[in-house]
Amino acid sequence: MKGGLIVNQIRKLRFNHGEMTQQELADLVGVTRQTINAIEAAKYSPSLELAFKIAAAFEKPIGEVFKYKTED
Amino acid sequence: MSKQEILSWTSLASSTSVLVFYLLIVFGWPDTVPDYSGRFFNLFFNVFWIAVVIEIIVGITEGNKKVQKDERDFIIEAKGLKVGYNILVITLMIALIQIFISNISLNYIPDLPFAMEISTVFHFLFISLFLAGAAKRITMIYQYRKEF
Numbered sequence: 087m088k089g090g091l092i093v094n095q096i097r098k099l100r101f102n103h104g105e106m107t108q109q110e111l112a113d114l115v116g117v118t119r120q121t122i123n124a125i126e127a128a129k130y131s132p133s134l135e136l137a138f139k140i141a142a143a144f145e146k147p148i149g150e151v152f153k154y155k156t157e158d
Numbered sequence: 159m160s161k162q163e164i165l166s167w168t169s170l171a172s173s174t175s176v177l178v179f180y181l182l183i184v185f186g187w188p189d190t191v192p193d194y195s196g197r198f199f200n201l202f203f204n205v206f207w208i209a210v211v212i213e214i215i216v217g218i219t220e221g222n223k224k225v226q227k228d229e230r231d232f233i234i235e236a237k238g239l240k241v242g243y244n245i246l247v248i249t250l251m252i253a254l255i256q257i258f259i260s261n262i263s264l265n266y267i268p269d270l271p272f273a274m275e276i277s278t279v280f281h282f283l284f285i286s287l288f289l290a291g292a293a294k295r296i297t298m299i300y301q302y303r304k305e306f
Contacts, residue, residue, distance in 0.1 A: 117228035120160040124230065133229055
């Protein structure tokens with residue numbers, strides 16, 4: 087399998103959750119705002135635990151928040 | 159910029175200043191270059207104190223934040239430590255080889271090439287500590303700027 091990229095819907099989900107800010111989400115899941123920013127920009131892949139925490143913050147299954155795109 | 163990134167920059171600035179002071183005091187200004195030692199000294203003196211003040215300000219303003227360091231910071235720090243450690247090991251090996259060569263030159267074969275005085279080897283070790291630390295911080299800054 088070729089290398090891929092983890093993309094996410096975090097920005098969209100934040101806006102749909104009462105326009106939650108990056109800082110608010112960061113406080114909810116226990117990371118810095120810069121980490122949330124890096125995750126949204128697909129510049130950083132979160133750990134499994136952090137991914138689950140983010141999904142739980144939006145009350146969504148993890149597969150709806152994060153997707154793995156392979157380069158085909 | 160995150161708190162950890164700012165601290166990487168200030169730490170790099172202050173340790174570079176200390177290294178420049180050390181080099182100026184131990185080795186002096188080279189004779190072949192016009193004497194700007196006073197200006198250099200003042201410049202890095204200011205850099206050092208600005209770095210310290212910024213660290214204090216960042217410590218006060220960011221100290222109340224819920225999260226000071228998260229998994230991304232730890233991963234970036236680990237990458238920096240790896241680079242710094244590798245550089246330290248290489249320079250330590252060079253220093254050990256130098257001590258060995260110097261010992262042979264002193265006791266058996268005078269005027270051996272690449273032989274150094276023991277005091278020079280210690281200066282080299284001290285400088286290499288700074289270089290390893292700087293390499294760590296530069297790696298961390300690169301990772302933060304590259305955003306993984």
